[in-house]
Amino acid sequence: MNHIESYPALTQSNLEYVIQEDPYHIKQKYVEKETTNLSNYQNYVLQAQSSKHWKEVEFEGFTLPAQAQAKAYCLKWVSWGCDNTKEHPKNKHYAEHEIKTCKVASCPKCFESWINRQANRSTRRFSKFVEKKQYNFRHIILSPPSNQVEKMSYNSMKKMLSIVLKIANIKTCAVVFHPFRFQDQRKSMPYFSPHFHLLAYGKVTNTTEFHNKTKFGTNNGWLIKNKGNMESEVDIFNCVRYLLSHCGVRKKTHAIRYLGDISYRKLKVEKEPFLHNCPYCELPLRIFRIKFDSKHEPPPIDHVGLWESDCFEAIDPHDPEAKIPFYQMKEEPENNRDYEEEMIYSFEELLRISLNLPKISDRYNELSMFDHVTGRKCQKITDF
Ligand SMILES: [Zn+2]
Ligand SMILES: [Zn+2]
Secondary structure (H helix, E strand, O other), X not given: OOOHHHOOOOOOHHHOEOOOOOOOOOOOOEOOOOOOOOOHHHHHHHHHHHOOHHHHOOEOOEEOOOOOOOOOOOOOEEEEEEOOHHHOHHHOEEEEEEEXXXXXXXXXXXXHHHHHHHHHHHHHHHHHHHOOOOOOOEEEEEEOOOOOHHHOOHHHHHXXXXXXXXXXXOOEEEXXXXXXXXXXXXXXXXXXXXXXXXXXXXXXXXXXXXXXXXXXOOOOOOEEEEEEEOOOHHHHHHHHHHHHOOOOEOOXXXXXXXXXHHOOOOOOOOOOOOOOEOOOOOOEOEEEEEOOOOOOOOOOOOOEEEEOHHHEEEOOOOOOXXXXXXXXXXXXXXXXXXXEXXXXXXXXXXXXXXXXXXXXXXXXXXXXXXXXXXXXHHHHOOOO
16 A cells, blocks of 8 residues: 555546545544446536536536536537639648637536646646756645534635735735535535646645644634645646536636646746648648538548548638538438538638638639649749
8 A cells, every 4th residue: 555645636636635524623534435337527527417416506606617508509510611622632622620619618418528628738838847846746635614614705815815825925826716625526516615726836834834834813723634746747637627627717817827837927838739731732721611412422520631522611701690600410320411501600610711711812812823733842942
């Protein structure tokens, strides 16, 4: 059996500690339970979508993830593509079908993709920061005194946290607020028990000293719990993903806050490149309608690659009535069509096409200056 100190921080919490009435006087115990073969992260994701109790909890506008309504287009397919067929092999259309997600934490369909995106971004941020550093980030839990939380607002907790961080000697960290803990092993029954998860860099004041120094007035002290170091990028990714799966979600409040040397102001991390260009002619992609009446068979719903060009029809974003064609698998396929189309208004997609159109026409102009493809290829050679 390992020592507690050497548990990976991967936060999976078959290591979650037992909920105790008075954590100040009872020695904390870690209990390992092999109740199910689902990882804890998956457990939370499952409950987010199925537990009716998750809907019932709320604290100052904070809810648990995935408890709002999905939009009409969530998790439907969009046909991105390029119709510059002259420059494609066999004069075919290039299509890159993609699943649309609204990227919102409260969406019951898209919250996992929100979690993964955020976890990716955090991992990039942390990895960049520790590149030439000696230590790793450490997962820490800070809990305000349990006999005080009923009276505290989120803002007062947040203010107190910043004082507590100074006492703990934590300057650089990411903070995730959890308004709730769970009564049962399945994580289906949340109850109000606010605390902060931190991924902190640097040395942390030892527990007893910290606890004594955070007794303000007649209050009990804050509890600090060290869940171990993040040894690798995978540890960080899994930890953030786990933390976000049941964090407090509120409009206009970041689910993860970065403080100190990893703040947005102090650490610039390059955005993930947004690649949405044709691999054959490099034109930006735009959205097409799939034609089911063409003499050719329509492409599969998840198609990426070349296809017969008469199966596609461009969407004009400047049409005042413009809507975007979204596609979804049918329950029962009929007449050779296993998916169906729905025209839905989506500002984001319309905007993306209108931003791409000028780039596309510039590029066409550029191309038309060279009558021969070989002429254009020569142009690409910058030094002789
Ligand atoms: Zn959604
Ligand atoms: Zn192309």
